Amino acid sequence: MHRHEQRHALVLGASLGGLLAARVLADHFDRVTLVERDALPERAEQRKGVPQGRHAHGLLASGLRTLESLFPGLGESLAAEGAMRTDLPQTRWILGGRRLKSESLGFPGVCASRPTLEAEVRRRVLALPNVALRDRHDVLGLVVEGERVCGARLLGRRDESAEEVVHAELVVDATGRGSRLPTWLEELGYAAPVEERVRMGMTYTSARVRRRPTHANGDLVVVVGATPEVPRAGAALAVAHDEWIVTVMGYLGARPEPTLEGMRAWASQLIAPDLAALLADTELVSPVATYQFPHAGRRRYERLRRHPEGVIAFGDAICGFNPIFAQGMTVAAHEALALSILLATGRTDGLWRRFYARARPIVDVPWAIATGNDLRIEGVEGTRPAGATLLDRYLDRLLAVAEHDPKVGTAFLRVTNLLDAPSSLMKPATMLRVLFGRRATPALPADTTRPPSPSTSVGHVVGTPPTDDPDAPFRATMRIG
């Protein structure tokens, strides 16, 4: 392992992204300091800087596997905290109006609340001997010498605090979707990255509710995806033996009353009745929380020609996905591994260019899966790659076959869990099953009694897919709703 002599790395933001960056930086730098504006609790608690903690937070199978490689035994530790171990057959996926069958993945997943997961990761990162935490500190800006960032300006949140400069050889910006790095770059005379946006005006409405053993026949995850006909979705995750966290979502400003009754009414209008049945037979164990998600945004740092040395964006600061697809934490974990591989070479010159080049394909697939689905909803605005409808019929057929064929369902769910590339669905064995397998027809009917969505325009198809990527046309059409 290469270790930079007496070197210091500074990580801005100590949510999942910052913690994962700190974990790998600790292998390569002498000291790592995490800076966070919130006071970080010892235990699993909600906090202001992570409002998403009150909503369903799924960890994809690929994310858990990557986290386990960084934190051996993480799944077991979470289970000891009360989180539930799962496998695909205990999860219920109704996607594209189809109720998918699936087989075991061969390794267990985990259902934990976001505060539980973050607290366990934080505990392990802060136990590293060369990692320090400066919580209750705001990051005000960068410190620059010539073309190199060499630290950040911080302000403690106590009354008597004065601004201070902390020097570092590398600054990792993990301050999330609200990252100010684009503005800081402009202030320093650099161009800001282009940001691609998909505007969806989504609202999340969530609550923890009592879980009974009879709910969902004992399944631990229930996901009812949106479709173009029924642009509303919902999910329930068993985050403890006796507790669900249930989230319902609506596009384009459509949302339920933020009450249990409102969530029940909303769930009754989804394409399948599973969540409504669960909500009909439970009671709240937390207040109802809401979260507005106006748009998904991807900052194209990899396209910049000039960028200062000594700083990189990370996690949601690069790409904030529509949370419905549960991809953000997994992408941050993959970025952490990419950063580790680059640092192991011992070279830090041009790190920003090499890191963003590696982050691009990590973001490409989940971005295409999420936006490909969102842009099918009438009124969602954004750019869909050309060729996006090329394989739609194949995927329609695949989902229909997956209602009977667990091998096809598993192949599909492996892709949405970011374990396999989308092109894996075109392997001959899967194709034969899709083309000749028994299909259930039709898909679950749309509820024609639902109120019309307040959509104003139709998502349009423009742009060009990357030509060097065999998965591109497939990714563009990866529909799970």
Ligand SMILES: Cc1cc2nc3c(=O)[nH]c(=O)nc-3n(C[C@H](O)[C@H](O)[C@H](O)COP(=O)(O)OP(=O)(O)OC[C@H]3O[C@@H](n4cnc5c(N)ncnc54)[C@H](O)[C@@H]3O)c2cc1C
């Ligand atoms: C409603 C919702 C639901 C989601 N559901 C899922 C899911 O099911 N599965 C999944 O994988 N992902 C999900 N995500 C995404 C996931 O939460 C993020 O991808 C993950 O937290 C990594 O983000 P991050 O650490 O880069 O940024 P964030 O989590 O946004 O954290 C940024 C951190 O920086 C701190 N900070 C910000 N500015 C400053 C400053 N100036 N000074 C000091 N500190 C600062 C904040 O307090 C915060 O701690 C969801 C997101 C939302 C919004």
